[in-house]
Amino acid sequence: xxxxxxxxxxxxxxxxxxxxxxxxxxxVGQFLKIGVNARAMGMGESGVANSTDLxxxxxxxxxxxxxxxxxxxxxxxxxxxETNFMNFSASMNFNQLGIIGxxxxxxxxxxxxxxxxxxxxxxGEYWDAQDLNIGLSYAKNLTDRFSIGGxxxxxxxxxWHMQSSTIAMDxxxxxxxxxxxxxxxxxxxxxxxxxxxxxxxxxxxxDPDETMYGNNDQIPSxxxxxxxxxxxxxxxxxxxxxxxxxxxxxxxAVDALHPSDNSEYLDVGTELELFRKLFLRAGMRTLFAEDQxxxxxxxxxxxxxxxxSLKIKVDYAxxxxxxxxxxxxxxxxxxx
Numbered sequence: 001x002x003x004x005x006x007x008x009x010x011x012x013x014x015x016x017x018x019x020x021x022x023x024x025x026x027x028v029g030q031f032l033k034i035g036v037n038a039r040a041m042g043m044g045e046s047g048v049a050n051s052t053d054l055x056x057x058x059x060x061x062x063x064x065x066x067x068x069x070x071x072x073x074x075x076x077x078x079x080x081x082e083t084n085f086m087n088f089s090a091s092m093n094f095n096q097l098g099i100i101g102x103x104x105x106x107x108x109x110x111x112x113x114x115x116x117x118x119x120x121x122x123x124g125e126y127w128d129a130q131d132l133n134i135g136l137s138y139a140k141n142l143t144d145r146f147s148i149g150g151x152x153x154x155x156x157x158x159x160w161h162m163q164s165s166t167i168a169m170d171x172x173x174x175x176x177x178x179x180x181x182x183x184x185x186x187x188x189x190x191x192x193x194x195x196x197x198x199x200x201x202x203x204x205x206x207d208p209d210e211t212m213y214g215n216n217d218q219i220p221s222x223x224x225x226x227x228x229x230x231x232x233x234x235x236x237x238x239x240x241x242x243x244x245x246x247x248x249x250x251x252x253a254v255d256a257l258h259p260s261d262n263s264e265y266l267d268v269g270t271e272l273e274l275f276r277k278l279f280l281r282a283g284m285r286t287l288f289a290e291d292q293x294x295x296x297x298x299x300x301x302x303x304x305x306x307x308x309s310l311k312i313k314v315d316y317a318x319x320x321x322x323x324x325x326x327x328x329x330x331x332x333x334x335x336x
Contacts, residue, residue: 042299044283168192
């Protein structure tokens with residue numbers, strides 16, 4: 001277990017030295033930062049040590065190994081500027097062999113008319129844009145207190161006739177300390193290649209020298225675009241229960257984040273669980289981040305047993321985004 005800790009620490013230190021030189025606005029794939037379900041969003045996205053559901057596939061894949069049940073979750077949100085966010089996640093428990101998880105995330109920007117100088121009201125065509133993230137995770141308990149996990153994912157962005165894609169990975173570790181079982185989690189997410197848009201919208205025909213007589217004005221040409229990295233993020237955090245008795249559980253969680261495209265910041269959150277049926281949540285995102293908008297979040301959840309082996313949970317979150325107003329997220333989970 002010490003060797004695994006050493007490996008995680010070395011990777012984190014190396015990653016921190018790499019991403020400390022980057023600045024705001026230097027990454028693509030910003031949809032990768034969106035929380036994937038309402039429980040995590042309602043707790044201010046403080047999930048690296050507190051992912052007791054499939055939000056672990058977003059914050060720390062190592063937390064997946066602590067699931068005692070299998071789960072399927074669907075989340076939906078009418079996101080900023082009339083976009084639509086959806087996530088589907090599922091896990092399969094193979095007992096001593098570990099747990100496998102999958103997720104599919106989509107951000108749909110909708111359709112708009114293609115407007116030109118000659119046709120400012122539209123030329124009859126429509127353009128659209130989509131972001132897609134498909135991930136496959138694996139997690140395993142190495143001891144009764146230490147877990148590791150990893151994820152490989154395919155990331156794609158498309159706008160009209162242009163498309164870019166890359167492969168990335170996440171790694172994480174979770175340690176349950178002897179002190180009142182407080183959990184310590186750490187993860188590195190979105191460690192992968194750069195992305196560059198490609199497609200017919202950057203292709204055109206050009207005359208290389210119009211001053212020369214007899215030149216060919218149908219020479220195939222293409223605009224040269226740049227490759228941009230995705231938002232690499234290092235997270236470390238703590239989570240634990242202040243109260244856990246008589247059917248009442250009160251959880252506090254805090255994450256410290258070091259992203260590649262912003263200053264360091266904190267995510268903090270709390271959850272009050274009443275008799276394993278009702279959940280009340282609150283949190284604050286992006287504390288101390290540069291140029292942040294909003295940050296406060298609230299949430300509520302209800303869990304009900306359908307059969308002795310099947311439970312359903314519905315979670316709702318309200319998240320403030322400042323000048324962009326707010327977003328709502330709804331998640332429905334089946335546990336079996």
